[in-house]
Each structure stands twice: as structure tokens, then as C-alpha cells.
Amino acid sequence: MATINDNYLKLPGSYLFAEIARRVAAFRKAHPEADIIRLGIGDVTQPLPMACIEAMHKAVDEMAHAETFHGYGPEQGYTFLTDAIIEHNYTQRGIQIDSDEIFVSDGSKSDCGNIQEIFGTNNKVAITDPVYPVYLDTNVMAGRTGTLKADGHFEGVTYLPCDASNNFAPELPKEHVDMIYLCCPNNPTGTTLSRQELTKWVNYARENQSVILFDAAYAAYITEDDVPRSIYEIEGAKEVAIEFRSFSKTAGFTGTRCGYTIIPKNVKGKAADGTLVEFNKLWNRRHTTKFNGTAYIVQRGAAAIYTEEGQQQVKKTIAYYMENARIIREGLQAAGITAYGGINAPYIWLKTPNDMPSWDFFDKLLADVNIVGTPGAGFGPCGEGYFRLTSFGDRENTLRAVERIKNQLHF
Numbered sequence: 001m002a003t004i005n006d007n008y009l010k011l012p013g014s015y016l017f018a019e020i021a022r023r024v025a026a027f028r029k030a031h032p033e034a035d036i037i038r039l040g041i042g043d044v045t046q047p048l049p050m051a052c053i054e055a056m057h058k059a060v061d062e063m064a065h066a067e068t069f070h071g072y073g074p075e076q077g078y079t080f081l082t083d084a085i086i087e088h089n090y091t092q093r094g095i096q097i098d099s100d101e102i103f104v105s106d107g108s109k110s111d112c113g114n115i116q117e118i119f120g121t122n123n124k125v126a127i128t129d130p131v132y133p134v135y136l137d138t139n140v141m142a143g144r145t146g147t148l149k150a151d152g153h154f155e156g157v158t159y160l161p162c163d164a165s166n167n168f169a170p171e172l173p174k175e176h177v178d179m180i181y182l183c184c185p186n187n188p189t190g191t192t193l194s195r196q197e198l199t200k201w202v203n204y205a206r207e208n209q210s211v212i213l214f215d216a217a218y219a220a221y222i223t224e225d226d227v228p229r230s231i232y233e234i235e236g237a238k239e240v241a242i243e244f245r246s247f248s249k250t251a252g253f254t255g256t257r258c259g260y261t262i263i264p265k266n267v268k269g270k271a272a273d274g275t276l277v278e279f280n281k282l283w284n285r286r287h288t289t290k291f292n293g294t295a296y297i298v299q300r301g302a303a304a305i306y307t308e309e310g311q312q313q314v315k316k317t318i319a320y321y322m323e324n325a326r327i328i329r330e331g332l333q334a335a336g337i338t339a340y341g342g343i344n345a346p347y348i349w350l351k352t353p354n355d356m357p358s359w360d361f362f363d364k365l366l367a368d369v370n371i372v373g374t375p376g377a378g379f380g381p382c383g384e385g386y387f388r389l390t391s392f393g394d395r396e397n398t399l400r401a402v403e404r405i406k407n408q409l410h411f
């Protein structure tokens with residue numbers, strides 16, 4: 001009989017959002033009249049920028065004629081898109097990226113999840129806690145961890161705790177690690193790493209010959225000057241870091257699908273015979289073997305965000321979400337609740353009052369003020385005692401939710 005990849009059995013069920021849905025459904029059944037407001041949503045809600053819509057309409061029409069039809073494109077992405085990305089996000093910030101160092105994809109969840117395939121299975125993995133679950137789960141599936149322990153940690157993984165006590169900036173690991181996942185701005189905490197903090201990680205990676213896997217899905221939300229938009233703003237990072245970016249949160253592409261990964265040619269790993277090999281070469285081999293390119297129409301839409309109108313439209317939508325973030329953050333403070341994030345990211349990470357467990361706070365928020373959020377414990381053991389609210393809702397509901405928290409939530 002065929003056997004299975006037993007590593008999959010190490011994973012707990014994807015419990016977080018299913019459990020939230022279950023509790024909300026039960027509450028709705030018991031209180032059909034309740035006017036529930038959702039501030040747990042991790043997806044954008046505003047429509048695509050008009051510049052993208054127009055570019056995609058035009059691309060659809062091109063597909064209708066043999067002379068302008070597009071079949072398979074380059075797996076790494078069309079140069080009209082990669083040139084625009086490099087110019088806008090790198091050259092203009094003083095970073096030199098070559099066109100064969102960028103790989104366009106159908107979104108960065110795939111890239112963040114698949115990247116571990118080009119690393120040896122014996123590598124030691126370090127992951128911040130709490131964080132986006134994709135990094136950990138894909139390494140479990142690949143057999144780079146042991147089993148899940150009773151304390152919520154997987155054996156063989158180096159967790160880097162991030163909470164208020166270290167200002168959400170992880171400390172360097174005491175043991176040697178090979179692969180380091182950093183998510184900045186972070187989902188779920190909404191916090192960032194300063195230039196100085198990131199420099200510490202780049203220096204660690206250079207000294208230890210490790211690779212940093214840097215997820216910058218929320219880079220477009222950064223407002224503070226001291227927070228790097230790209231890890232390559234840090235000296236030496238082009239020798240040790242791979243960067244993931246996405247059009248999803250930047251321009252509303254969660255349902256349209258487009259992202260990209262930067263792998264500088266100087267980022268290298270050791271082969272079994274001791275020779276140094278470029279990760280760029282391996283990823284190119286993988287990408288061209290397992291992926292047949294992002295849709296032409298979608299790449300045309302993505303490229304349109306770099307036009308003048310596209311830039312204005314993207315900035316306007318991000319400003320809308322970030323105004324929601326400000327309303328939530330300040331509302332929580334007015335209610336006497338300590339909150340983090342919401343300045344360089346669309347997430348607000350609050351400390352539950354009286355150290356209430358995350359799930360108890362979830363139930364209280366739902367019962368007392370009919371608001372749905374996300375328990376911090378769902379993002380890792382260090383998320384316990386915290387709770388995530390997001391600014392992806394509409395303005396009216398955000399304002400109503402904050403009024404309820406200020407006036408009707410009592411401890």
C-alpha cells in the first residue's frame with residue numbers, strides 16, 4: 001500500500017478560524033438579534049485600484065486577437081512588471097537588484113511556503129512567535145521538526161518570543177540556526193523592526209552563515225522613517241536574505257493573486273560536497289519546473305500600480321485602512337486597554353485586560369459588545385494574553401465598534 005508523508009500527521013487541525021466560526025455561529029443562534037461587527041478579518045475589503053481594472057480590461061481584449069494573444073509567458077514574470085518593481089521598490093531606494101534576481105508568482109503565501117524546499121532538511125529553523133502560521137507548518141510538512149509538545153511548541157524549532165517585554169523585537173538565538181523567518185511589519189502584532197534591530201539580524205546571519213527569509217507583505221503600510229521597507233536597505237543583507245513581497249495587501253490582490261520573491265545571487269548555501277551554491281539557481285530551477293507563470297492579465301494589472309494614477313489610488317486605499325487603524329488604536333487607549341501596532345501595519349495587537357486568556361477575551365468581546373476579533377494564542381504560544389483586531393473593515397463599522405468598546409465593555 002502507498003504510504004503517506006507522516007509529517008502531515010504532526011500538524012494539529014487548522015483550528016483557529018474554524019473555532020472562531022463555530023463560536024460566532026453558536027452565539028448568533030442564541031442571539032439572532034445581535035448586530036455583530038467583524039474586526040477579525042485578515043483580508044482586504046476595498047475594490048482594486050481603477051488603474052489595475054483598466055489595465056486588466058485592456059489585457060483581456062488583447063487575449064481576443066491572435067496578434068496580441070499571450071500564451072505561456074516567462075515563468076519568472078514579464079519584464080514590463082519586473083522592471084517596474086525593481087525601479088519602484090528598489091532602485092529608487094538605492095538598492096540594486098538585477099532582473100534575474102526577481103521571481104513573480106501567484107502570491108507570497110506560495111513562495112513563503114515553498115522556499116524551504118531548496119534548503120536541506122537538516123537545517124535548524126528559527127521562527128518568531130507569534131507569527132503567520134505558514135512558515136512553521138511548511139517546515140513541519142517537510143520533516144524539519146519533531147512533534148508538537150504539550151506546551152504548544154514543536155520539537156526541534158527555535159522559537160523567538162516577541163511580546164511587550166522585548167518590545168516585539170526578538171532576541172538573537174543562543175544556539176546556531178540556519179533559516180530565520182522574519183515577518184516585518186508583523187502579522188499578527190502589527191509591529192516592526194527598526195533599522196538597528198534588523199542590522200543585528202543581518203550581522204547574525206553573516207556571522208553564522210544563515211539565511212533570513214524576510215516576509216515584507218505589509219511593507220506598503222509602513223509610515224515611520226526608521227523602519228526599512230526592504231531588508232536590502234541593511235548593509236550586507238544581499239548576501240544573506242531572501243525577500244517576499246505581495247500585491248495582496250498593497251493593492252487589494254488577495255483574490256487576483258500576484259506576488260514576487262527576490263533572491264540575490266550572493267545568497268549561497270553549502271552542498272553535500274562542500275561547494276557553495278546560489279539559492280537563486282535552485283529557485284529558478286524549481287520555479288521553472290513547478291510553476292508556469294502568473295496570468296498575463298494579472299501581471300498587467302499588477303504593473304498598473306506603478307503608474308502615477310495607480311500609486312495615488314493605492315496610497316488612498318492604504319490611508320483609508322490606516323485611518324481605521326488609528327481609530328481602533330486610540331479608541332482602545334481611551335478605553336484603558338493597552339494596544340500595539342496599527343502605525344506601520346493594518347493590525348492592532350491588544351493586551352487583554354487582567355491577563356485574561358485570549359479565548360476568554362474573544363468570548364467576552366462577542367457577548368458584551370458583539371465584536372469578533374482573533375485570539376492571539378492562535379498565532380503561537382507567545383500570543384496568549386493578546387488579541388488581534390484589524391483595520392480592514394469599513395469606516396462606519398470601525399467607528400461603531402470602537403464606541404461600543406469604549407462605552408459598553410467593562411472589566
Ligand SMILES: *Cc1c(COP(=O)(O)O)cnc(C)c1O
Nearest residue numbers: 107108109132187217246248259
Ligand atoms: C497576507 C499575507 C501574505 C500574502 O499572501 P498572498 O499569498 O500574497 O496573498 C504573506 N505573508 C503574510 C504575513 C500575510 O499576512
